[in-house]
Amino acid sequence: MTYFYLFQLILLCCTPQLLSAQQTGLLVSGPMLGYAEHREALIWLEVSPQVTSVKVQYAEKGSLVAEQKTVAYEGKLQQTFNPVKIILTGLSMNSTYEYAVLLNGVVQKLPYPLTFTTKKLWEWRQDPPAFSFMFGSCAYVNDSVYDRPGVPYGQNPAIFESMTKQSSDFMLWVGDNVYLREADWSSAYGIQYRYQHVRKLPQLQPFFASRPQYATWDDHDYGPNDSNFSYELKDVTLQTFINYWGNKSYGEDGNKGVYGKFTWADAEFFLLDDRYYRWHEAMPDSLPEKAYLGQRQLQWLQNALLSSTATFKFIVSGSQMLNPLNNFECFTHYTREYNQLIGFITKNKVKGVLFLSGDRHLTEIIKVQSNGFYPLYDITSSPLTSRPYTSVFKDKEGNNPNRVPNTLVAEQNYVHIAFSGKRKERIMTISCYNANNEKKWSLDIKQSDLGY
Numbered sequence: 001m002t003y004f005y006l007f008q009l010i011l012l013c014c015t016p017q018l019l020s021a022q023q024t025g026l027l028v029s030g031p032m033l034g035y036a037e038h039r040e041a042l043i044w045l046e047v048s049p050q051v052t053s054v055k056v057q058y059a060e061k062g063s064l065v066a067e068q069k070t071v072a073y074e075g076k077l078q079q080t081f082n083p084v085k086i087i088l089t090g091l092s093m094n095s096t097y098e099y100a101v102l103l104n105g106v107v108q109k110l111p112y113p114l115t116f117t118t119k120k121l122w123e124w125r126q127d128p129p130a131f132s133f134m135f136g137s138c139a140y141v142n143d144s145v146y147d148r149p150g151v152p153y154g155q156n157p158a159i160f161e162s163m164t165k166q167s168s169d170f171m172l173w174v175g176d177n178v179y180l181r182e183a184d185w186s187s188a189y190g191i192q193y194r195y196q197h198v199r200k201l202p203q204l205q206p207f208f209a210s211r212p213q214y215a216t217w218d219d220h221d222y223g224p225n226d227s228n229f230s231y232e233l234k235d236v237t238l239q240t241f242i243n244y245w246g247n248k249s250y251g252e253d254g255n256k257g258v259y260g261k262f263t264w265a266d267a268e269f270f271l272l273d274d275r276y277y278r279w280h281e282a283m284p285d286s287l288p289e290k291a292y293l294g295q296r297q298l299q300w301l302q303n304a305l306l307s308s309t310a311t312f313k314f315i316v317s318g319s320q321m322l323n324p325l326n327n328f329e330c331f332t333h334y335t336r337e338y339n340q341l342i343g344f345i346t347k348n349k350v351k352g353v354l355f356l357s358g359d360r361h362l363t364e365i366i367k368v369q370s371n372g373f374y375p376l377y378d379i380t381s382s383p384l385t386s387r388p389y390t391s392v393f394k395d396k397e398g399n400n401p402n403r404v405p406n407t408l409v410a411e412q413n414y415v416h417i418a419f420s421g422k423r424k425e426r427i428m429t430i431s432c433y434n435a436n437n438e439k440k441w442s443l444d445i446k447q448s449d450l451g452y
Contacts, residue, residue: 026051026103029200031114032208034085034246035262036170038093038119041212042246043101046199047082051103056086058099061115081192083243094120112206119264128266128311128426132418134163135172137218137318137358138383139179141198146181155385159412159435160203166437168416169264170211173245174358174381175218175274175318180237185223188236195221195244214271215245217258218318218359219329222275226329229277229291238276247271255296261304265419266426268310270301272317274331285335292334298341305350311426311447312419313353321355322378323366325400329359346373351451358382361389363413363432365404365443374450377404379430381415388412407432409440421447 030045043056054073073084091097096117101108122129142154163171178198184190198204221241223231231237241258242250251257257273277294284290293301305313315321321331331338345353355378366378388410392398398408412435421427426447432440 024103024106024108027108028196029205030208031101032246033116033212035248036116036118036212038121039089039091041088041091041116041118043086043088044246045084045101046196047084047103049078049080049082051077051082053104054084055102056099057102058088058097060092061096061098081196085246091118093118112209114209127423130420131265132168132416133170133172134166134168134414134416135174135356136381136384136414137174138176138361138386139198140386141201143197146183153387155387155412156435157201157203157385159384160207162435162437163414164207164210166416168211171213173213173215174316174356175216176220176358177215178221180220180223185233191233191237191240195240199244214247214262216271216316216318217241217275219275227275228280234276252300257297259297263310266311267314267419268308269314269316270304272315273297274318281329281333288336290334290336292331292337298337302344306348311352312428314356315353316356319359320357320378320380322368322376324402325397346370349452354379361386362392363409363415365407366402367404368402379415383412384414385412404443406441413440
């Protein structure tokens, strides 16, 4: 008897009702995989106000019937918006688990598998494992009542179906994952409505369940366009972001934000908060207080970089970090913090640093070379479903000398990054795919290219 049959038999025996999620009307969106570690994983979902009980039943694939476990949600329910997080603990390393969601005692039957795999303990035992991830930004979902009149701004969400078919270990959302409108950012209700509206997009559901999802934000999931620390409801959007994503941590004690970090194999990802402490770009650089990250977050990043033993260290920001020709939002417009960070990396000879960004409604790789230091790359991936910035080919950025040749893409797309090779001989393969999963370009960067 296969384990899948055993698991379904358990559910049928324990719960006489087995209905599709659509039939019950209890599941609003999800389940979505949040972070996944060696012995712990997070399951996220949102339920309707009619739900009074949420449970997750899970068991290791191939395990005995008696080893099935159940975790019940103990937080508030029956609110207007009910995002739920359930953390599964005591898991076995490098193991695949199957799980089911029970709402009001009813198993939610979905047309795709609900599984996840815990991390492997490879350190001090073998070479780093091969792995891959995908990342993207700018996911606009049309909502005609609140959208601007005219041609819809959102593009075909079928790109998420293509992404579901693409193999990767996890997904990284790098900002503008939600687009707050005027009627949204003016109230707590509007903010939560927008997050819920995007999260329940049908094309996203299988993708959310297929692999762990990590995220940071940019202006549109934080507040108005190009918003900064003066936005009056920033604590509301901060809490809403935390409620709707499954990162392992957000900010620090005494310093709020969505920033944090996580590791995967021999790569570490430093997710930045480029909004909560950000000043307006037009403020003069002569002001020592002008901030992009703020000193506390910048110091956190510097300490984290020095502490990291990862081969590849990804600094992740919603806005571009290195593009000298970017006349829109960019870290380069914050001269003091920019010089602090880049100077710190070069002075301390931190190996393996790369930047990931979104925002631009185009994809490209910016390469900046400093004397006596390895080249720094800013890999930008955008848009997922927002309107592409096609006019870039006509302006001064069209022939940006800092762009890696043939990496400019101005259509719906995402970036896939794969890692292979033995220890000290690792290779990172960066590929861009359009909405139809057609490869637009590919580039290899060796571990030795990011050192001395």
